[in-house]
Amino acid sequence: MCGVVGLLLADTESHTEASHLLFESLFYLQHRGQDACGMATSGAKGRVFQCKGNGMASKVFQDGARVNDLPGYMGIAHLRYPTAGTSSSAESQPFYCNSPYGICLAHNGNLINAPELRRYLDEEAHRHVNTDSDSELMLNIFANALNDTGKVRVNVEDIFRSLTQMSQKCQGAWAVTAMIAGFGILAFRDPHGIRPLLMGTRPSTTIEGAMDYMFASESIALRQLGFKDYRDILPGEAVFVRKGGKAEFKQVVEMKSYTPDIFEQNMGLKLADKIRETLGDEGVRGIDVIVPVPETSNTSAAVVSERLKIPLSNAFVKNRFVFRTFILPGQKLRQKSVRRKLSAIESEFKGRTVCLVDDSIVRGTTSREIVSMAREAGAVRVYFASCAPPLVYPHIYGIDLASPQEMIAHEKTRKDIAQLIGADDLIYQDLDDLKQACAEAAPKGGVKEFEVGVFCGKYQTAIPEGYFGHLDEIRGKKRSMNGGEVLKGAIKASGPVNEVNGNNSFTLEIPVSALPKNADPTSLLSVSTAPRTPDNREDISIHNIASENN
Ligand SMILES: O=P(O)(O)OC[C@H]1O[C@H](OP(=O)(O)OP(=O)(O)O)[C@H](O)[C@@H]1O
Ligand SMILES: NC(=O)CC[C@H](N)C(=O)O
Ligand SMILES: [Mg+2]
Numbered sequence: 001m002c003g004v005v006g007l008l009l010a011d012t013e014s015h016t017e018a019s020h021l022l023f024e025s026l027f028y029l030q031h032r033g034q035d036a037c038g039m040a041t042s043g044a045k046g047r048v049f050q051c052k053g054n055g056m057a058s059k060v061f062q063d064g065a066r067v068n069d070l071p072g073y074m075g076i077a078h079l080r081y082p083t084a085g086t087s088s089s090a091e092s093q094p095f096y097c098n099s100p101y102g103i104c105l106a107h108n109g110n111l112i113n114a115p116e117l118r119r120y121l122d123e124e125a126h127r128h129v130n131t132d133s134d135s136e137l138m139l140n141i142f143a144n145a146l147n148d149t150g151k152v153r154v155n156v157e158d159i160f161r162s163l164t165q166m167s168q169k170c171q172g173a174w175a176v177t178a179m180i181a182g183f184g185i186l187a188f189r190d191p192h193g194i195r196p197l198l199m200g201t202r203p204s205t206t207i208e209g210a211m212d213y214m215f216a217s218e219s220i221a222l223r224q225l226g227f228k229d230y231r232d233i234l235p236g237e238a239v240f241v242r243k244g245g246k247a248e249f250k251q252v253v254e255m256k257s258y259t260p261d262i263f264e265q266n267m268g269l270k271l272a273d274k275i276r277e278t279l280g281d282e283g284v285r286g287i288d289v290i291v292p293v294p295e296t297s298n299t300s301a302a303v304v305s306e307r308l309k310i311p312l313s314n315a316f317v318k319n320r321f322v323f324r325t326f327i328l329p330g331q332k333l334r335q336k337s338v339r340r341k342l343s344a345i346e347s348e349f350k351g352r353t354v355c356l357v358d359d360s361i362v363r364g365t366t367s368r369e370i371v372s373m374a375r376e377a378g379a380v381r382v383y384f385a386s387c388a389p390p391l392v393y394p395h396i397y398g399i400d401l402a403s404p405q406e407m408i409a410h411e412k413t414r415k416d417i418a419q420l421i422g423a424d425d426l427i428y429q430d431l432d433d434l435k436q437a438c439a440e441a442a443p444k445g446g447v448k449e450f451e452v453g454v455f456c457g458k459y460q461t462a463i464p465e466g467y468f469g470h471l472d473e474i475r476g477k478k479r480s481m482n483g484g485e486v487l488k489g490a491i492k493a494s495g496p497v498n499e500v501n502g503n504n505s506f507t508l509e510i511p512v513s514a515l516p517k518n519a520d521p522t523s524l525l526s527v528s529t530a531p532r533t534p535d536n537r538e539d540i541s542i543h544n545i546a547s548e549n550n
Contacts, residue, residue, distance in 0.1 A: 001031075001032040001033055001081050001108065001217075002032055002033045002078065002079060002080055002081050002083075002093075002107070002108035002109070002217075003026070003029035003030075003032035003033055003078065003079035003108065003216075003217045003218070003221075004076070004077070004078055004079075004106040004107065004108045004175060004176065004177045004197070004215070004216070004217050005022055005025045005026070005029065005076065005077040005078075005106070005177060005214070005215065005216045005217070005221060006074075006075075006076045006077075006106075006177030006178075006179070006185045006186075006187050006213075006214065006215035006216075007021055007022055007025075007074060007075055007076075007185070007212070007213070007214045007215075008073065008074040008184065008185040008212065008213045008214075008241045008243070009073045009074065009204065009212045010204035010206075010207045010210035010211060010212055010244065011073060011204055011205075011206040011207050011210075012043075012044070012073045012243060012244055013073070013206075014073050014206070015071055016067065016068055016070060016071050016072075017073075018041055018072055018073055018074055018075050019039060019041050019049075019067045019068075019070035019071070019072065019075055020064075020067055021214075021225055022039050022041075022075050022076075022077040023039070023057065023061055023064060023067045023077075024224075024225060025077065025214075025216060025221040025224075025225060026039075026057035026061075026077055026079060027057060027058075028218070028220045028221040028224050029079055029216065029217055029218060029220070029221050030056060030057060030079060032079050032081065032108075032217060032218075033078075033079035033080045033081035034055075034056050034079070034081065035054060035080050035081055035082055035087055035092075036052065036053060036054045036055065036060070036079075036080040036082075036087070036089060036091070036092035036093070037052065037053075037055070037056065037057050037060050037077070037078060037079045037080060037092065038050065038051060038052020038053065038060065038077065038078055038080075038092045038093055038094055038106075039051055039052065039061075039067075039070060039075055039076070039077040039078075039094070040052075040070075040075055040076055040077075040094045040096060040104040040179060041070040041071065041072035041074065041075030042072045042073075042074055042075065042102075042104075042179055042181045042182060043071045043072030043073055043074075044071075044072075045182070046102065046181045046182025046183075047181070048096060048102050048104060048179075048181050049069065049070045049071060049072060050070075050094070050096060050104075051066045051067075051069060051070060052078075052089075052092040052093065052094070053089045053092055054087070054088075054089045054092060057079070060092075073243070074179060074184070074185050074243070075179065076094050076104055076105075076106045076177040076178065076179045076185065077094070077106065077177075078092070078093035078094050078106035078107075080092055080093055083109075083110040083134075084110055084111070084114060084132070084133060084134040084135075085131060085132035085133040085134065086131075086132055088131070090130070090131050091131045091132065091133040091135075091136075093105070093106045093107065093133075093135055094106040094179075095133070095135055095136045095139045097139055097140060097143050099143065099147065100143060100146055100147045100154075101146070101153075101154065101180050101181060101183065102180065102181030102182070103139065103142070103143050103146070103178060103179070103180055103181070104178060104179045104181075105135065105138065105139040105142070105176060105177075105178040105179075106135075106176065106177050106178070107134075107135035107138055107139075107174055107175075107176050108174070108175045108176070108195045108196075108197075108217055109172060109173035109174035109175060109176075109190065109194065109195045109397055110134060110172050110173055110396060110397050111134040111137060111138060111170050111171065111172040111174070112171050112172040112396055112461065112463060112464060112467050113170070113171040113172070113464050113467075114134045114137055115470065116464070117134075117137040117138075117141060117169065117170065118137060120141075120169070121137065121140050121141065121144070125140070125141075125144040127140045127143070127144060134172075137170075138166070138170055138174065138176070139178075141165075141166045141169050141170060142162055142163065142166040142178070145161075145162035145163075145165040145166055146158065146159070146162045148162075149161075149162070154180075154183075156240050156242065156248050159180070159186065159238075159240055160238055160240070160250040160252050161252075163186075163188055163238050163252040163253075164252045164253055167188075167190070167191065167236065167252055167253040168253065171461055171462070171464070172190070172396070172397060172461060173190050173192070173194035173195050173396075173397030173451075173461075174188075174189065174190045174195060175188075175189050175190070175195035175196060175197035175217060175233075176188050176189070176197075177197075177215050182243065183242065183243060184240055184241050184242040184243050184245070185213065185215070185240070185241050186238065186239070186240050186241075187199065187215040187233055187238070187239045188233065188237065188238035188239070188252065189233045189234065189235055189236065189237060189238075190235065190236070191235050191236040191253050191254060191255060191256040191257075192235055192256050192257050192258070192259050192451070192460040192461065193232075193234065193235030193236075193255070193257075193258050193259065193260055194259060194260060194397045194451045194460060195217075195260075195397065196217050196218065196232075196260060197215060197216075197217060197232070197233045198215065198216060198217075198218070198219055198222060198230045198231065198232055198233065199213065199214070199215050199230060199231060199233055199239060199247070200213075200214050200215075200216075200219075200222035200223075200227030200228060200229060200230035200231075201213055201214075201227060201228065201229055201230075201247075202214075202225075202226050202227045202228060210244075211246070212227070213241045213247055214227045215233070215239070234251070234255060234258075235255040235256065235257070235258050236251055236252060236253040236254055236255045236256070237249060237250070237251050237252070237255075238250050238251075238252045256460070257449055257460065258447050258448075258449065259447070259449045259450055259451045259460050260447055260450060260451065269300075269303060269437035269440070270429065270430070270433035270434070270436065270437045271300060271303075271304055271357070271385055271387055271427070271429050271433075272303065272304040272307035272308050273307070273433075274385075274427055274428075274429055274430060274433065275304065275308065275355065275383075275385055275427045276308065278425065278427045279383065279425060279427070283425075284308055284310070286353050286381070287308070287310050287353050287354070287355045287383065288310070288311075288352040288353050288354065289310065289311050289312070289313040289315065289348065289352060289354050289355070290304050290305040290308070290310050290311070290312050290313070290354075290355050290357060291312075291313050291314075291315045291316060291348070291354050291355065291356050291357065291374075292312070292314065292316075292356075292357050292358075293316060293342070293356060293357065293358040293359075293366065293370060294314065294316055294317075294318040294342070295318060296358075296359045297357045297358045297359045297387060300357055300359065300387045301357035304355075304357055304385065310355070313348045313354075315344060315345050315348030315349055315354070315374075315377075316342045316343065316344055316345075316370065316373075317342070317343050317345060318341060318342055319340060319341050319342070319343070331363070331365065334363070334365045335365055335369060338365060338366050338369040338370065339369060339373070342369075342370060342373065343373075344370075344373045344374060344376070344377035345377070346377045346378060348377075349374050349377035349378045349379040350377065350378035350379075351378060351380055352378075352379055352380065353379070353380055353381040353382075353383070354374055354379045354381070354382055354383070355383040355384075355385055356370060356371065356374065356382065356383070356384050356385065356423075357385045357386075357387070358370075358384070358385075358386055358387070359386070359387045359388060360386055360387065360388035360391065361384075361386045361388070361390070361391070361408060361409065361417070361421070362391055362407060362408070363406050363407060363408055364408030364417070364420060364421050367384055367386075367408075367421040367423070368420070368421045368422060371384060371421050371422045371423050372422055375422070381424045382422075382423050382424055383423060383424055383425050383426070383427065384418070384421060384423040384425075384426050384427070385426075385427040385428075386426070386427070386428050386429060387429050387434070388428075388429060388434065388455070389428050389429050389430060389431045389434060389455045390407075390409035390414075390417070390428055390455070391407050391409055391454050391455060392404055392407055392409050392410055392411075392454075392455070392457075393453055393454050393455065393456065393457040394453075394454070394468065394471055395453070395454040396453065396459060396463070396467070396471070397451065397453075397459075397460075403471070403472060408420060408421070414426055414428060431452060431455050431456060434452075435449075435450055435452065438450055
């Protein structure tokens with residue numbers, strides 16, 4: 001995901017009000033990325049001030065203490081959940097490049113032709129790129145186009161023209177806020193509008209008749225900070241707000257379609273009907289309670305409960321000090337964190353047939369753990385309903401979900417998956433139903449199409465040859481970062497493994513450093529295939545051992 005923000009105050013004398021507002025906005029968008037965050041501001045003499053690093057906003061900005069080091073009337077900020085490159089702090093954003101004019105950029109999305117852009121920057125543009133980040137490439141492509149104007153000072157038209165050139169060179173998804181030191185704030189979106197970006201305004205608190213401008217990935221940040229009249233930046237559109245000036249808009253590249261990622265939309269309206277279709281009237285009558293997996297599925301579960309006329313029970317309590325799980329690096333960590341994050345209220349489960357509702361199943365970490373928690377709390381039957389259809393293809397536009405092989409639905413039937421997560425039955429939303437539910441929820445005349453490549457493998461942009469192989473390679477590299485070389489091989493197994501995989505073959509990846517000296521890799525199988533009992537989930541961790549450093 002990633003969150004981006006941009007802000008320009010009308011009052012150019014304001015000292016650190018911009019950085020304080022930006023800091024606050026990061027809390028409203030923190031769920032969009034927890035790996036790293038940062039901010040860059042610019043003030044009176046056009047100097048750029050920055051603070052960024054790994055961790056969440058409160059940590060990086062030392063509970064706000066560092067915000068006072070960031071003066072200026074404008075700035076941009078970023079929350080990172082990596083899709084490309086590594087998790088190193090050097091890749092935290094915004095990125096800064098001094099030539100020309102001092103540009104900072106914060107990017108949500110993913111570029112799918114990074115190798116080609118890297119080659120162009122190196123061999124033709126002679127620009128130094130310091131990290132593996134695709135966002136740094138985008139910044140340099142833009143900077144290079146601006147540089148080609150050959151001007152000492154550019155104007156707004158030059159900026160828009162350079163963005164047109166950049167949009168023609170880059171392929172993939174982007175929602176970007178950028179800042180040109182001493183000049184203004186820029187925001188733009190890819191031709192398909194895959195990642196979200198909005199703009200809002202508010203009257204300046206100090207200069208009568210003047211407006212402050214803010215851009216953000218989600219309206220919540222704008223609303224909470226008093227920015228109103230917000231509107232979407234359209235696909236292919238750019239907005240520049242000049243210091244002390246007004247917003248100027250330009251369609252820098254033709255709008256190809258308007259297909260925001262369906263993950264951003266309201267999910268789950270048709271799920272109730274699907275549950276009835278799958279379980280039948282009898283099955284539905286047997287359900288005692290609908291239980292949301294807090295909080296992302298609360299709304300959908302409430303709709304399901306109302307439509308099926310089954311009581312809703314908030315039978316899982318969320319620990320608000322544990323954060324998002326599936327974006328944590330490392331399967332072991334993710335698994336542990338589900339248990340830390342959610343606790344089951346026994347009295348709500350004891351002796352009941354429950355239907356758990358979550359927004360999605362990716363690797364199956366959450367669903368597997370909570371089905372087993374529901375049983376431990378005394379549930380007699382456990383159904384699991386997912387608002388999203390099975391995820392089986394890579395997400396390539398800015399959500400590094402998992403590689404298809406890690407996704408629990410990969411090459412599995414619904415029944416296989418139900419077995420793997422330990423549920424009595426599993427109900428998935430249909431893709432067509434989901435699209436229809438989202439289209440119905442969109443404002444009149446609004447979005448009708450959505451980016452759904454992760455469910456069906458059909459993407460909005462052409463995919464460069466070899467891109468999926470390249471993705472796997474990057475993920476392999478990430479996995480082995482702490483573990484050194486990775487052994488890979490298909491291993492035939494029998495016995496308890498059958499219970500886990502539903503067939504008797506699987507791919508095992510073991511970081512060499514995780515093995516005892518001179519160990520035969522297959523020796524690990526005896527550890528990982530221990531029989532499954534309520535207290536021993538080692539069998540599931542066959543894959544976990546393999547991808548511990550993922
Ligand atoms: O199948 P999995 O790999 O477990 O991924 C799916 C889970 O990931 C997301 O939750 P997340 O952990 O991000 O946190 P949240 O719902 O609390 O925001 C999503 O809401 C599912 O619960
Ligand atoms: N999730 C995102 O939008 C990530 C942005 C960018 N591709 C990065 O990895 O930093
Ligand atoms: Mg969740």
